[in-house]
Amino acid sequence: MEIITNSYTETERFAENFAKQLKGGEVIAFKGSMGMGKTCFTRGLAKGLGFNGQVTSPTFALVNEYVGGRLPLYHFDMYRIESWEDLYSSGFFDYKESGGVIAAEWSENIEGALEDDTIVISFERLDENSRKITVSRGEA
Numbered sequence: 001m002e003i004i005t006n007s008y009t010e011t012e013r014f015a016e017n018f019a020k021q022l023k024g025g026e027v028i029a030f031k032g033s034m035g036m037g038k039t040c041f042t043r044g045l046a047k048g049l050g051f052n053g054q055v056t057s058p059t060f061a062l063v064n065e066y067v068g069g070r071l072p073l074y075h076f077d078m079y080r081i082e083s084w085e086d087l088y089s090s091g092f093f094d095y096k097e098s099g100g101v102i103a104a105e106w107s108e109n110i111e112g113a114l115e116d117d118t119i120v121i122s123f124e125r126l127d128e129n130s131r132k133i134t135v136s137r138g139e140a
């Protein structure tokens with residue numbers, strides 16, 4: 001499916017609503033470059049799961065854990081992941097088995113580790129405040 005959002009808030013709301021269908025165990029892989037709305041979307045997911053704390057880019061930490069909502073959400077930034085070894089040491093596979101939800105920014109860097117049931121969310125910039133967001137499931 002495909003939607004166009006015209007503001008940060010619209011993207012966040014869409015993600016908040018999207019979170020309702022999550023059952024745990026999903027990997028959500030974001031595609032799209034800087035400033036597209038990947039962190040914005042993740043903030044919406046966290047809200048939608050009922051997490052009340054801060055959601056910030058895990059660029060330096062690699063992964064942020066948002067626990068306390070309906071399901072735990074693990075927010076990865078794969079920007080600096082360059083090898084399988086990096087990916088293993090990030091804890092990605094352990095988190096994946098834990099039954100929480102994974103949301104991964106810069107998933108282009110872990111393409112080979114994504115399974116067929118990955119939820120891929122791609123962002124395209126239409127103009128300063130508009131984004132085309134494409135959600136595809138099971139076609140990673």
Ligand SMILES: Nc1ncnc2c1ncn2[C@@H]1O[C@H](COP(=O)(O)OP(=O)(O)OP(=O)(O)O)[C@@H](O)[C@H]1O
Pocket residue numbers: 005006007008009010011012032033034035036037038039040041057105128129130131
């Ligand atoms: N429709 C929109 N949806 C989401 N963000 C938007 C939209 N229009 C404009 N923006 C702006 O785009 C930026 C998105 O920032 P965000 O941190 O979510 O991007 P990102 O994809 O995570 O980037 P990075 O790769 O640097 O982490 C914000 O500055 C936001 O205000």
Ligand SMILES: [Mg+2]
Pocket residue numbers: 038039040057105
């Ligand atoms: Mg980000």
